[in-house]
Amino acid sequence: MKKITKISLLVADLSSAAIMRAYLLSKAIKTLDIDVEILGFIFGDKLYSNLPPEFKIYHLPGMNFPGFAQNILQILPKIQGDIIYAIKPQLASFGVALLKKLSSRKPIILDIDDWELSWHGGDEWHYHPTLKQVARDILRPNGALRNPYHPLYIKWLENCCIYADAITVHTSFLQQRFGGQIIPNGKDTALFNPDKYHPEASRIRYGLSGYKILMFPGAPRPYKGVEDVLLALDKINRQDLKLVIVGGSPYDNYDEELQQKWGRWIVKLPNYPAEIMPDVVAAAHIVVVPQRDTPETRAQFPLKLTDGMSMAKPVLSTIVGDIPAILGETGYLVAPANPEQLATQIQLIFHNLELANQRGKKARERCVEKYSIEAMAASLESVIFRL
Missing domain, CATH: 3.40.50.2000 (Glycogen Phosphorylase B;)
Known part of the structure; x- marks a missing residue:
């Protein structure tokens, strides 16, 4: 042969x-x-x-x-x-x-x-x-x-x-x-290795110190459910909570629409090369992947999931497509397009962040085993x- x-x-x-x-x-x-x-x-x-x-x-x-x-x-x-x-x-x-x-x-x-x-x-x-x-x-x-x-x-x-x-x-x-x-x-789990990064140092580096950070490391689109997270932040109404969007949308002015309506909750970071992204994700307290349920999203495997899993972050996502099977028991799941459930889970995670971080470590182990x-x-x- x-x-x-x-x-x-x-x-x-x-x-x-x-x-x-x-x-x-x-x-x-x-x-x-x-x-x-x-x-x-x-x-x-x-x-x-x-x-x-x-x-x-x-x-x-x-x-x-x-x-x-x-x-x-x-x-x-x-x-x-x-x-x-x-x-x-x-x-x-x-x-x-x-x-x-x-x-x-x-x-x-x-x-x-x-x-x-x-x-x-x-x-x-x-x-x-x-x-x-x-x-x-x-x-x-x-x-x-x-x-x-x-x-x-x-x-x-x-x-x-x-x-x-x-x-x-x-x-x-x-x-x-x-x-x-x-x-x-x-995921390159050797590059995305939380042991190489210090979360608070990353937060200082990217101007995020003093905030509780929900991170969406990607380009917002309506079907990706970012609006649902922002509506959840409206309900919680805590000034120390911020949604950090990394990269933004290259397709249209959807970013600007979000900023006009929910600018008080949003921190925008630019695109970063792949080798810098682990340091950026290290700054997050929670990685959010709030997919809505559409024909497009049912077919997808969001890379943002393994960004968070590999960096041992609590991952908050939705019950859409393969997402529950990808996370197993290592993430937090809510119904799609449900800001009320998102708000409840965000508050529960921050109420016991130490337990959530332990679950994040389990997510890292799962990522190394199945998604490296x-x-x-x-x-x-x-x-x-x-x-």
Whole structure:
């Protein structure tokens, strides 16, 4: 059997946070003594800035058709791995992988870490245009089908999953829909190690000293439930409680809307590189992951969970998707979209913070056992060597 020496990871958009899944998979693959190359397209302004400079990345600018077709032809000969690992069923990743397979017969692993079509209405979405509309969508300079991210292409590629030689997913929802092996979102538990950081020193460093800190380390979106935490803080009405949002939303002005309505509770911190994030999370008393219950969130494995777990923080989240199974008995759970329950749990945690911190240590142990890079690698090994 041919020895696998290199795997090529194809990423649809190297400018978005979605690249972090590729980074985690790459680190896991490296522990199996297999070289990794990351290739893809940049549809935003620049390469995702928070990515650690650990892997060389070959990238081309993302653009609409017909220019995008030329870029696909340019990237195909650069794919040198024995196996192609496509991140997401998108034209710019899985579509490219299928073209490469036609010419090289190299096997494909498809990773699905979101139900992409859910952002467009899920199974209810259909494209039933007239011939005239199809012509407009293709031929006009701003025609809808010139966009490689059009949901029609996503639907096609989800139906093409049968042509992947293996599928990996990270939640049971996605496994039930697409099959495949669950590879959870891992965490570099050596980097995210609470023994290396001092919480009060971190709070001083980031201007948070003197406050009780609830931390949301990510980009707020309505379905992520940040508003529910802010409504809970309204109910508690304690000036020493602050919700720290790290990074903020690059998508729209949702941050500003939250600030205008609940600015008295919010402290905004900028984006930080991955190697700085453990020091930032160390400043938290509680990590909050208040997901609402939507088709999108049921398919997700929020990385914020393992941020808090790995740093031995009390994690307060909601009963949505796989979150209860991920936390086990080591976190605090409430119903989604329920500010009253959130308020009650926040007060209970701070009433007995020592007990909550003990539960946080249990969360750290669970994270090392089930969600470390090494645990990811152990699950990936059987997928890779079956090919």
